[in-house]
Amino acid sequence: MKVDYKKKLKLVAPMLIFITIYMVFFFLVESIDASSYYVPEIAIDHDIPFIPAFIIPYVMWFPWIPFICVWALFTDEKVFTKITRLLMIGMSLFIIISALFPTKLFLRPDEVPGNDICSRMVRYLYKIDTPTNVFPSIHVYDTLVLCYGVFIGKCALFKNTLFRIFTVALTIAICAATCFLKQHSVTDGIAAVVMLVIAVAIYDLVASAFRKKKDSRKEAA
Numbered sequence: 668m669k670v671d672y673k674k675k676l677k678l679v680a681p682m683l684i685f686i687t688i689y690m691v692f693f694f695l696v697e698s699i700d701a702s703s704y705y706v707p708e709i710a711i712d713h714d715i716p717f718i719p720a721f722i723i724p725y726v727m728w729f730p731w732i733p734f735i736c737v738w739a740l741f742t743d744e745k746v747f748t749k750i751t752r753l754l755m756i757g758m759s760l761f762i763i764i765s766a767l768f769p770t771k772l773f774l775r776p777d778e779v780p781g782n783d784i785c786s787r788m789v790r791y792l793y794k795i796d797t798p799t800n801v802f803p804s805i806h807v808y809d810t811l812v813l814c815y816g817v818f819i820g821k822c823a824l825f826k827n828t829l830f831r832i833f834t835v836a837l838t839i840a841i842c843a844a845t846c847f848l849k850q851h852s853v854t855d856g857i858a859a860v861v862m863l864v865i866a867v868a869i870y871d872l873v874a875s876a877f878r879k880k881k882d883s884r885k886e887a888a
Contacts, residue, residue, distance in 0.1 A: 670741070675740060675741070678740060678744060678747060678748065679740060679751075681751070681755070682736070682751045682754070682755065685755045685758075689758055689759075689762065692762045693762065696762060696765045696766055696769075696800055697797065697799065697800060699766075699769065701769040701799075703769075704769050704770055704771035704799065705768050705769065705770045705771075705802070706770065706771060706772065706773065707770055707772070707801065707802045707852050707854040707855060707858075708772060708773070708774065708852050708854070709852060709853060709854055711853055712774055712846070712852045712853055712854075713774070715846050715847060715853075716847065717776050717847065717848070717849055718847040718848075719779065719781065719783070719785040719786045719788075719789045719848070720785050721840075721843065721844035721847040721848050722785050722788045722789050722792065722844070722848060723785065723844075724837065724840035724841050724843075724844045725792075725806070725841060725844035725845065725848055725850070726788070727837065727840075727841065728806055728809070728810060728841050731810070731813060731837065731841075732754075732809060732813065735750070735813045735816060735817065736750065736751060738822070738824060738825075739816060739820065739822070739825075742820075742822035742823075742824070742825075743820050743821055743822045743825065745821075746816050746819060746820045746821070746822075746825070749816065749819070749870065750812055750813065750815070750816035752870055753812045753815070753816075753863070753866050753867065753870055754809060754812055756866040756869055756870065757805070757808045757809070757812065757859075757862050757863065757866045758805060758808075758809075760862055760865075760866070761803060761805050761808070761862075764802065764803070765800040765802075768802070769799065769800060770799065770800060770801050770802040771798060771799045771801070772798040772799075772801055772849070772850075772851070772852060773798070774798070774849040774852065775793060775798055775849045776849065779793070789848060792848070792850075796850070798850075801850070801851050801852070801855050802852075802854065802855050802858055803855055803856075803858030803859040803861070803862050804845055804850075804851040804855035804856050804858070804859045805859070806841065806842075806845050806850070806851065807841075807842045807845055807851070807855065807856045807859035807860075808859035808862055808863060810837075810838050810841045810842060811838065811842075811859060811860065811863050812863060812866075813834075813838070814834055814835065814838040815863070815867070817830070817831060817834045818831065818834075842856055
């Protein structure tokens with residue numbers, strides 16, 4: 668089957684434009700030195716052990732996002748549209764929340780001992796990523812969106828039982844990693860779940876309104 672690359676580019680363009688704008692606002696928010704921060708820590712956060720090995724599933728988040736999005740783009744355009752719109756809604760809400768309610772965590776260990784690959788990776792992560800603007804966890808939110816996309820997808824890969832099991836396992840591992848690496852609190856993860864529910868509701872509401880408007884135009888014609 669011949670691929671209509673112009674159509675694919677048209678579908679992916681909004682996400683590419685959004686990512687560019689998002690990164691600008693993300694760095695702007697990160698550069699703000701707030702006079703005070705909200706600290707979304709709870710007791711259980713301090714009981715969760717610090718385990719450097721969780722850096723492996725944590726960094727898998729980075730290739731996982733483009734893999735699922737690109738696969739959906741070429742096999743299930745409807746799902747691609749929905750998951751990219753959900754990503755945009757959630758990441759936009761994150762920027763707004765971070766600007767209005769800056770947050771900061773004090774969970775990271777004072778030192779990350781060891782010269783193994785995982786410990787070195789965690790030290791590098793801590794160096795490039797500040798423990799500010801953590802609520803809700805975009806790492807968790809985006810991962811949940813991708814998992815949701817797999818389970819509503821109609822393509823052969825997304826419907827494959829083994830792939831769905833792998834997706835769930837990876838989703839759990841990535842979400843858990845945010846806590847075991849002390850990158851996020853449990854509260855950040857819970858907020859990400861709530862934000863996904865809100866984002867899906869917003870998307871479905873707007874999509875339903877557009878369908879009704881389209882149907883009305885057809886009837887009028």
